[in-house]
Amino acid sequence: MKEHRLQKLLLIIVMSSFLLLQVPPPGASQGYEGKVISESDDEMIGLSEYSGGGHMTVTITGEQATALRRRIIYMFDERSSIPQGFTGTNFPSWSSTPNGVLDEQEILHYSLWVQRYLWERQGQGGTPYYFSRMTKVELLDGDTAAGVPLSTEGLLGTDVDTDASIVIKHIFNLESGVQHRTFDLSDNLTVSALYEGFSFHRSHDFNDTFFGPFSVAGEPTTTNWIIKDNPYYPGNLALWHGSSETPQYEDNITASTYADFDLRFAVEAAMRFSYVGHVESGDTLRIQIKEEGESSYTNLQTLGSNDNRNTFQTLVFDLDSYIGKKVRVNFNFTSNQSGNNTGFFIDDFDINAPCAYIGTLELHNTDYIVGALSFAGFEKDQGTAHLIRTPAGMILTYSSSFNSTNPPADRAVFTTFDFLDNPQILFGLIFVCAYLMSHFQNKYYNDYRRAYSMAHREGWFKRKWIHGLGLLGIILFILFYFFPSLFVLAGANFYMLGVFMWAFCIVYLVVMVIVTKFVYIKAEEAIPPPIPREDEISVVVEAPEEYMELPPPVGMAMAVPCSVCLEDLHDIADEGIKCKCGQVFHKDCAEKAERCPNCNRLLEVVKPKETRMVSVKCPSCGDTVLVEGDSDLLRTHCESCGSILQEVALGYNYLIVDDNPAVAFEEFKSILKKEVPSLCISTTFPDKLRKEYDVEGIDLFWLSDTATDPSVKTLDPKRLDFEMMRAISNFFKDSPKGVVIIDGIEYLTVENGFERVLRFVKKINDLASVSDATVIVPVGPSALGKDEFAMLKKEFDKVQVLTSTPLPE
Structure with a gap:
């Protein structure tokens, strides 16, 4: 029987695993010619910090492969170093053969370029990647040209017209770095690394006269352009057309300077610069552009006297129509003979031509992690994330297909240790719950079976349906533990994470134990009476309803x-x-x-009930007193000093709900015996209070609006924020760590309203907390309403409800 159940359970687990692994990645090609597929897996191990490594394979197909191959040829076959403006200008130079065909050295240096982007993007600490940091990247077979054929496909020996797919493989190292991180499941870092290095950006503020894209006088690419101090912004250098010996440009001159830019790698391009100055009528500055090989320029904009400015004006030019081409940008200034002026000063030149992958992107990632980590907080948009939980660690898989310009908002939270989500603790939970379920069901069944007499033993039977529900619960415990993403198979965005596992296991266990007990109690009540033996005389004895001891005999x-x-x-x-x-x-x-x-x-x-005596040490005098074990120490007094035996902790504020304030004053007196400075505010007349509660030598205020005896200190109950607050704050100031009892909250509420009294109590408790003082406030059970009691309780550290009178409902 047990072997048969075990076989069923094993079959369920195996089938669930098969279904989980057969889920196809969502999404499909969105009509783009070609796409990029990124597949990666990594293995990490650790406790508080995790480390490990993994493999990545990026496949580019169709026209997307052709476009990337052209970029690689333009950069690494036509050149032997990275030009200024591209990522990695400090990248080592290489030996290239500019024949339009990729060789091993050129592919190797492109791979090294990608690797450096991946793990040096944010310094030597590594680049954030999912929930970890990528700290080292290498070719699959090392950083040598001999490893290129094993680490890449579709590159070696190809040219710009080759249409084969490209495959690039790397291995990498990972470190967790943080203990808690919310990360994007759709992180496409491995794909971005192939493209973003081709991004181009040049800017020049002309304060550096040596490294700008535009040349100045004396160089072959310029005529009559110099870098000069800007008179409109003294101290700032700018590009200007004219002679350094004159403050204004000359009549009848033509000045030009140009710079070449390679936009063959870009997906968009824009140029901007700022100008300031004045020219005379008929004098113009033309911003021109032409493609490589063309003989004439195209005017982007012409500036004349109508464009004169005393402050910088920024011009922006969209160069998207020149993407995929080499261009030359030219500044041409022409003056006539009608007069001259300061001219135009050009500053803050900037051209930006980013490169990125645009098209269909498929991601497939698997993380194998051994340790006490957990994943939670899954947010699903388009992709599908599956989680496998084991006592050794976690396995996380993610698949998605989307347009790279609109990545899905799929996220999760990584934590190195979370008690509720910890896989080892959850495994212990399901083990304990499964054991207790089986134990109690068998116990109640065996109790029911033993209740049958031997004559009716053939009449008992097992309630299989209730035991079947118990077995189903155990199977669900196991399935939800190992496959928390089981509901994702049905399209639901729900993961059986830690808090749900705790709730499900405990509630299911409690319900099944209660139901099983109820079922077998009912079954036991239906057991027929025992059958008497044939050789004995049946005597009907009228018995009492319950077992009871017999009355004492007479005589x-x-x-x-x-x-x-x-x-x-x-x-x-x-x-x-x-x-x-x-x-x-x-x-x-x-x-x-x-x-x-x-x-x-x-x-x-x-x-018979036994009376247990216990010894209690008096918190005031230190004597040991014998009391009954169930005695209320708040109402039991020391035989030596008369203090209550319940110790009152200092530095807290107490709300004592009772029919009268006697217990509150007993607690107040027990603190007085420790020689703590004290203050009492009460609606009871001081002399009467001293006699009733035996409090002497304390600062005592009578809470009353009647002042008849000048020797009696009184406080007006209506002057909460002045008289009462001043008296209490002065006491806390002069006597830190003191004790205050305020008897008369009901009276204050009648005179001021509950809201004012609540604010007053909050201020008093705040002052007491700062002074490490103790506050005791007694209140009657019928003094306030339900909501008022609830708000008042929140303002106190400790609430003692001693009354037998029910509080307001």
Whole structure:
């Protein structure tokens, strides 16, 4: 039977695993010619910090492969170093053969370029990648040209017209770095690294006269352009057309300077610069552009006297129509003979031509992590994330297909240790719950079976349906533990994470235990009475409804034999009990037998209640006092000093709900015996208060609006924020770590309203917390309403409800 159940359970787990692994990645090609497929897997191990490595394979197909191959040829076959403006200008130069065909050295240097982008993008600490940092990247077979054929496909020996797919493989190292991180499941770093290095960006503020894209006078690419101090912004250099010996440009001149830019790698391009200055009518500055090989320029914009400015004006030019080409940008200034002026000063030149992958992108990633980590907080948009949980660690898989310009907002949270989500703790949870479920179901079943007499033993039967539900629960425990993303198979965005596992396992266990017990109790009540033996006389004895001790005998009673030990039982009232069926037992024999041998009913022996004495040390005088174990120490006093035996912790604020303030004053007195500075504010007249509660030598204020005796200190109950607050704050200032009792919250509420009193109490408690003082506030159970009591309780560290009167509902 057990082997058959185990086979069923194993079959369910295997089938669930098969279904989980067969889920196809969502999405499909979105109509683009070609796409990029990124597949990666990594393995990490650790406790508080995780480290490991993995493999990545990026496949580019169709026209997307052709476009990337052209970029690689333009950069690494036509050149032997990275030009200024591209990522990695400090990248080592290489030996290239500019023949339009990629060789091993050129492919190797492109791979090294990608690697450096991946793990040096944010310094030597590594580049963030999912929930970890990528700290080292290498070709699959090392950083040598011999490894290129093993690490790449579709590159070696190809040219710009080759249409084969490209495959690039790398291995990498990872470190977790942080203990908690929310990360994007759709992170496409491995794809971005192939393209973003081709991004071009040049800027020049002309304060550096040597490294700008535009040349100045004396160089072959310029005529009559120099870098000069800008008179409109003294101290700032700018590009200007004219002679350094004159403050204004000359009449009848033509000045030009140009710079070449390679936009063959870009997906978009824009140019901007700022100008300031004045020219005379008929004098113009033309911003021109032409493609490589063309003889004439195209005017982007012409600036004349109508464009004169005293402050910088920024011009922006969209160069998207020149993407995929080499261009030359030219500044041409022409003046006539009608006069001259300061001219135009050009500054803050900037051209930006980013490169990125645009098209369909498929991601397939698998993380194998050994340790106490957990994943939670899954947010699903387009992709599909599956989670496999084991006692050794976690396996996370993610698949998605999307347009690279609109990545899905799929996210998850990585934590190195979370008690509720920890896989080892959750495994212990399902083990304990499964064991307890099986234990209690078998216990209640065995109790029910033993309740049958031998004559009716063939009548009992197991309630298989309730045990089947228990087995189903155990199977669900196992399935939800190992496959928390089981519901994702049905399209639901729900993961059986830690908090749900705790709730499900505990609730299911409790419900099944209660239902099983109820089912077998009902079944036990239906057990038929025992059948008497043929050779015995049946005597019907009218028994009481419950087991009870017999009344004391009148006179000398006849001895009755015990049904267990068969010895005479003389005093049934004191020494024995009687079963419903009439059998009589010694109490000791009944305890040992547990059940009546005649009817198999449980025998209950009523034991006399024992009084347990415990010793308690008085918190005031230190004497040891013997009290009953269930004594209320708040109402029990020391025989030596008279203080209550319940110690009152100092530095807290107490709300004591009772019918009268006696216990509150007893706590106040117990603190006084520790020689703590004290202040009492009460609606009771001071002399009466001293007599009633025996409080002497304390600062005592009478809470009253009647001032008859000048020797009595009074506080007006309506002046909460002035008189009362001043008295209490002065006390806290002069006597830090003191104790204050405020008796009369009901009176203050009547005079001021609850909201003012609540604010007053909050201020008092805040002052007490700063001064490490103790505050005691007694209040009657009927003084406030339900909501008012709830708000008042929140303002106190400790709330003692001592009254038997129910609080307002």
